[in-house]
Amino acid sequence: MSLMDATVEFQTDLNSFSEGIVIAHDNSTGSLVIRDAEGIHWRGIEDHIEVIDLPSERAGHAG
Known part of the structure; x- marks a missing residue:
């Protein structure tokens, strides 16, 4: 499954987290x-993020 354009939470240091959009996967x-x-831009691996919102979910709920 591609995470392109997904909104995710990721760890920026030991006790800090941030949100962003996946621009490459x-x-x-x-x-x-x-x-x-x-x-x-933050680089990492998909095992270290939590998906908040997937584009496919947004399209499925439109309407």
Whole structure:
């Protein structure tokens, strides 16, 4: 499943978390790039995030 354009929560340091949008996702490696509200890019792996909202869910509830 692609996480492109998903809203996710990710850990920025030991006790801090932030939200952002997935702007790149490699299904084969699980790596991704997230852009936060300030435009900063974070790189990590999908096992270290929590999905808040998927684009496919938004489309399914429209209407």
